[in-house]
Amino acid sequence: MVWFWGSSDSNDGKKSQDPLRDLDPSLRDFLAKESPVKYSSSNPPVAPESVPAPTPSPANKPIAPDHTPEEVPEPKVPPQSLFKDGRYAHLWKTYQSQAETEAAGKSDQEKINDVLEGYKYRKAEIGRAALENCALEQWQVNECFRNGGWASRLTMCRTENRELERCYLMQSKFLKALGYLSTFDRPPELDERIQMHADSLYHRMLEQEKSIEAAKAEGRPVPSFPPLLSSNSKNLPVPIDESGLQPSDLKPKVQKGLKKRLEGLKDDEREVEERAIKAEIQAGVQVAEQLGSIYEKQAEERRIRKEQGKETIGDKITSIFSFR
Numbered sequence: 001m002v003w004f005w006g007s008s009d010s011n012d013g014k015k016s017q018d019p020l021r022d023l024d025p026s027l028r029d030f031l032a033k034e035s036p037v038k039y040s041s042s043n044p045p046v047a048p049e050s051v052p053a054p055t056p057s058p059a060n061k062p063i064a065p066d067h068t069p070e071e072v073p074e075p076k077v078p079p080q081s082l083f084k085d086g087r088y089a090h091l092w093k094t095y096q097s098q099a100e101t102e103a104a105g106k107s108d109q110e111k112i113n114d115v116l117e118g119y120k121y122r123k124a125e126i127g128r129a130a131l132e133n134c135a136l137e138q139w140q141v142n143e144c145f146r147n148g149g150w151a152s153r154l155t156m157c158r159t160e161n162r163e164l165e166r167c168y169l170m171q172s173k174f175l176k177a178l179g180y181l182s183t184f185d186r187p188p189e190l191d192e193r194i195q196m197h198a199d200s201l202y203h204r205m206l207e208q209e210k211s212i213e214a215a216k217a218e219g220r221p222v223p224s225f226p227p228l229l230s231s232n233s234k235n236l237p238v239p240i241d242e243s244g245l246q247p248s249d250l251k252p253k254v255q256k257g258l259k260k261r262l263e264g265l266k267d268d269e270r271e272v273e274e275r276a277i278k279a280e281i282q283a284g285v286q287v288a289e290q291l292g293s294i295y296e297k298q299a300e301e302r303r304i305r306k307e308q309g310k311e312t313i314g315d316k317i318t319s320i321f322s323f324r
Contacts, residue, residue, distance in 0.1 A: 130171035133199040137164040174198035177275030
């Protein structure tokens with residue numbers, strides 16, 4: 001039987017070795033140039049004899065270095081970058097945040113106003129946080145006016161209002177004692193932790209007072225409790241700084257006013273009030289340091305202008321009256 005694509009003899013081994021053996025030579029050359037798959041021919045070229053590589057002599061043998069090359073430091077990128085592998089590090093070299101850019105364009109008076117406004121803002125935030133912690137007492141006052149008895153309404157809900165007033169005052173003192181007033185560039189998460197810790201300390205104080213009153217009513221010895229605010233406590237959101245300016249370092253007139261704030265207070269309330277006073281002093285010291293750095297910079301700029309012969313009228317008036 002005759003096959004149209006070739007004879008059916010037993011040369012399958014050779015065909016498998018060279019599948020293009022029956023094609024036209026020009027077609028084979030075209031396939032060899034254009035086809036991505038290269039077929040090996042039946043007569044593969046003889047590989048050239050391998051020449052052994054010369055063995056390097058001890059004299060020509062390269063000497064290994066005694067020390068390893070220094071590692072190239074990875075480029076550092078600020079935390080604002082989304083690529084921590086150092087990508088675009090050359091662009092981050094001149095990066096300035098929006099706050100830095102705005103601060104660079106502010107005058108000295110604007111910087112002073114920012115410091116003072118920041119201190120006022122923190123004091124206002126203490127009142128807001130204290131009211132949030134006293135939400136239950138506020139609800140009790142509203143409920144008393146809406147659904148309270150005649151006796152409560154005639155006394156204008158005196159008991160509930162006193163509880164709200166005491167809650168607000170004590171929460172404010174706890175917030176100050178825990179450092180809510182100290183700095184102005186804290187993250188909001190830390191402010192929330194301070195607020196929650198102040199609320200927990202206030203309710204802990206109420207529970208201790210109830211235990212003391214119950215012990216006195218039953219004739220039992222008064223239980224003793226650890227201090228509410230301890231500098232060694234690990235649960236404080238902000239560590240309490242015992243160093244720095246103390247109330248005893250202030251002027252006698254100022255100390256007299258601080259002592260009046262401590263009169264008539266219970267032991268636990270006195271402890272919180274003393275901590276709040278120290279926190280207020282530390283916050284005042286921080287504000288004074290920030291203002292002092294601005295004033296020193298102004299004095300240095302005035303001195304440079306005077307040496308260069310560019311002294312202004314304002315500089316002369318300041319030097320005459322010795323402002324700052």
